[in-house]
Amino acid sequence: MGKEVFGNCKLCGEYKKLTFEHVPPEKAFNSSAVKKFTGDEVMKIMAGTDDRMPWDINGLSGKIQQRGSGDYYLCEECNNNTGSWYMTEYVRFTHTMGQVLSNAMTNHPLSTQCSISLNDFYPLRVLKGIMTMFCDINHGCMGDNNLKEFLLNKEATAFDKDKYSLYLYLSKGPMWRIQGISALGSIYGGFICLSEISTLPIGLILTIDNKTAKMPGLCINDFANFKYDEKANAEFVGLPILEVNSQMPADFRNKDEIIKCINENKLAMESLQNKEEDIE
């Protein structure tokens, strides 16, 4: 028998018995054991707080989730509804993208982007599946009742494109990064609130109240231009293929770049210390 968990459903908000939900869906390559780290451990993994490199998880205890990454986010009804309305299509989308990534890596292992055309998919369902996952990990619909309505009614199409921007990229890992809303400094121009779900093969970034940031990835807000039962063909031109070596949001530096940056910081700190000693 699994344990019984009660709480407020992250989607409808009602206090109910909650069901275990995989994020990303189990069939979207999330069925094997994963190790999850606590906030403190994530801080340790980040460069500079420890002598370890940001991809080095040796010695960190973490928590093993045997059946894939997930948590008790939704009540049974919301879990079943979003599962059949949106997630089935999201899983199909993920498998197609997995094939695209695998082909790209086989034929051009060093390529940093690819272009594909996708036929006969349901854009609105994919977008709603993605937004459901962002609501899960951000403790509900981020206080946004319009977003809640948008997800609870499968036919609804009123996605707030002024508030949200959703970006898609292909991730070749090796790390996963599933992070709730955090604030990012200046590397993409100004202060950005974002949340990220980066697993293999798909990476997703959600920015909030920011229309100017140039995030890596293709903006897929236009998936909301379709009706629930409307299929589309789409061209994805210049879809980035990115690697994830740290837990810092939207950080896609390769290992060499990270090492170089850490060494430069060390040198800068040393020269600062030397200057202070000179003054004394």
Ligand SMILES: [Zn+2]
């Ligand atoms: Zn619910």
